Amino acid sequence: MSGTARSMRAACAPVIAETVRRCPDLITLGADGQALFGTVIGESPERYVEVGIAESNLVGVAAGLARTGWRPVVGAMAPFLVRRAYEQLRLDVALPGLPVALLGVGGGLGYGALGPTHHAVDDIALMSALPHMGIYCPADAADAAHVLRHFLPPTRPAYVRLSARVDPPVFRPDGTAEPGDPHEVRVLRGGADALLLATGRCVAEASAAAERCAAHGLDVAVAAVTCLRPFPTDQVRALGENRPLVVTAAEELGHCGLGAAVAEALRGSGTPLLRLAVDDRHPPVGEHDELLAFHGVDRTAIESAVVRALIGKGDHEDSR
Known part of the structure; x- marks a missing residue:
């Protein structure tokens, strides 16, 4: 693995911060996890909402903000964002097609030894059952950042599975080649x-x-x-x-x-x-x-x- 390899969170954080600077209607929300939003909190604390370990509330607040003209970016641990807040995801965000970006950290088996409580191999299945929901599963940190550049600020609901740890680089092991359009193979x-x-x-x-x-x-x-x-x-x-x-x-x-x-x-x-x-x-x-x-x-x-x-x-x- 390249010595410059980064986690998906580290790669996505600058993209989120840049979008907040560029788009006055973008707002970020977290559930006791701020790695994705540290720069936003430092530069524009009024553009970050911390709800604590309360994922159902997190999604409900995001939906309410979206209905008042904001375009929310939500970040939380994938197993809890998807499973604990599933009713709110379906009724509050997906059915009305609100412009909410959902960043699930640690999808799949990424949390390793923390066990089945922290594994989310069912996140893709569950999100696939929701109407209007876009779904992205990036291959590495560069791909994850590229996905966010393509769809932030959100215009519809979308879920992005982010890994919990540093993964082997696929698209830019030498820091040069761009991943290309994430909507294409x-x-x-x-x-x-x-x-x-x-x-x-x-x-x-x-x-x-x-x-x-x-x-x-x-x-x-x-x-x-x-x-x-x-x-x-x-x-x-x-x-x-x-x-x-x-x-x-x-x-x-x-x-x-x-x-x-x-x-x-x-x-x-x-x-x-x-x-x-x-x-x-x-x-x-x-x-x-x-x-x-x-x-x-x-x-x-x-x-x-x-x-x-x-x-x-x-x-x-x-x-x-």
Whole structure:
């Protein structure tokens, strides 16, 4: 990992602060967590509302502010923002389509050893059930900041899953290449034998898996899907049809999200599809990388899935 790697919160904070300076109707709200809003608090404390550990109240206050002309940016821990405030998210924000940006920190398994109370592998599924809700799952810190630059100030409700810790850089390991339009599928690596479609942290895992597959003589393409709703269906179908194999990898429940959307996009194409996602087993105590491996969505599991599908079980020894 690059020595300059940053967390998503560190990358997004300057974007939020700049938008507050530029847009007089933007206001920020937090629930006992100020990492995203430190600069705003220092420069314009009147543009930050602290509600304490009360996520339902957080969303209700944001909705009220949105109805009076403000455009709120809400930041809180993902498991509590999504699950504790779900009624308010649906009735107060999503149904009326209010312009509220919801930043969920620690989606997926990012809080690691803190356990299932702090894991949010269901956040994408829950937010997908809400009307009018945009959903973004950035691959790294640069991608997360790019997402915010594209949709702040908000014009509709949107949820952005942010990681809890520093993740491997995908788009700008050397600080140069821009991530590109987050609403489009970004192809990171070409390849004729298979296509790996991944979102969030699994983009880095898929990229590493593709490198490993080369040792087996397999030429594997990798593409990042950051915008899960509205989903880039046409682009995914164009990239995936006529492939020998498409594999999806996502740190989310298997019956929804990326895998389900890709399956629908490829329906009728005849393209073989493998969907790697988190299952319902109770996780062990472990760090983020260990939990990705436990649920079969890390680089080793992705490599194994591709090699087994294209070469066969007898020709590849699972190295986990």
